[in-house]
Amino acid sequence: MGTVVDAPAVVAEEATENTLGGKKVTVVFVLGGPGSGKGTQCANIVEHFGFTHLSAGDLLRAEIKSGSENGTMIENMIKEGKIVPSEVTIKLLQDAMIKNENDKFLIDGFPRNEENRAAFENVTKISPAFVLFFECSEEEMERRLLGRNQGRVDDNIETIKKRFKTFVESSLPVIEYYSSKGKVKKIDAAKPIPEVFEDVKTIFSPYAPKLLFGAPSSGDHIHIIYAYPSRSSLFSKLVGMWGRCEPVSKHSIRHASSEHTGHWSCRRAPARPPRARRLNTRSAHAHRRPEKMTAVHTLRPQELFLPVEASSWAVRSRIG
């Protein structure tokens, strides 16, 4: 286990209700020095916990590419390792959150200074559920950044040194601010990627997908009631288990706990026809079309509340 400090076992939901564009949102700020592994771990969190990853740096780089009027100013600031004015970054983050259907966001690389933090809270009225802080030595971060090979204008030794200075002078006070509010969960980010993710998983466990009920309804079908994170991650688990499978019906339902849940049936897809047969479109289509679902498991109310962690896939043995 890495050092996870100030981290209560269970994430307390914020006292304030964060709403944006009419939806209730959960925001986690992901902070750490340049190269500490924020983006790498955010990708894992997205896959396992159904968050949407918004990287402030990626949004700013996209803004440069789009040829926006602010592009040159942003590019110059990034090359100098400086922090772009808050209103620019906040607008990009806010627009991205409103446009996205999800209501759980990882905001990576923001807030990077006190001005970012205060302006975000003033403009959006959102306060983070917690702050995930990746701690890593400068030597290790420098080594990673020089090996990142993404063609970034700021991954050169001169700019890296400036970014480290900006991080210490401007970003660490933000961590201290949230630390004083008991919101910082610190991760030892110097370890190898899978080990860091083990620690991250512990922190995100309250957001783990829950398969509330899953059982075979007939030979090739599974009937599932699930809670977060998302249909797609559950679906990819099933694809992993069955090779190929496809949904045959899905409906959103609201659970008694008011957690978003979905009700989803899927079936094992027929094997892909051999190439020669696929040339005959009619027969190939007939082969691929899902058969009508014959029997759907009838759920009894108590079954709805069978808690099975999807991540452990304890249900696997019951899927036949």
Ligand SMILES: Nc1ncnc2c1ncn2[C@@H]1O[C@H](COP(=O)(O)OP(=O)(O)O)[C@@H](O)[C@H]1O
């Ligand atoms: N725990 C780790 N150990 C070794 N290399 C890592 C680790 N985490 C990330 N990396 C690598 O370091 C580089 C920087 O990681 P990245 O996630 O882009 O950092 P950040 O988003 O914090 O700038 C990438 O090339 C990534 O593959």
Ligand SMILES: Nc1ccn([C@H]2C[C@H](O)[C@@H](COP(=O)(O)OP(=O)(O)O)O2)c(=O)n1
């Ligand atoms: N809130 C933010 C986030 C990033 N930036 C700018 C300044 C940063 O040095 C660059 C790159 O940030 P990014 O988070 O992509 O990358 P690193 O964590 O530095 O590796 O973008 C900013 O000005 N304001």
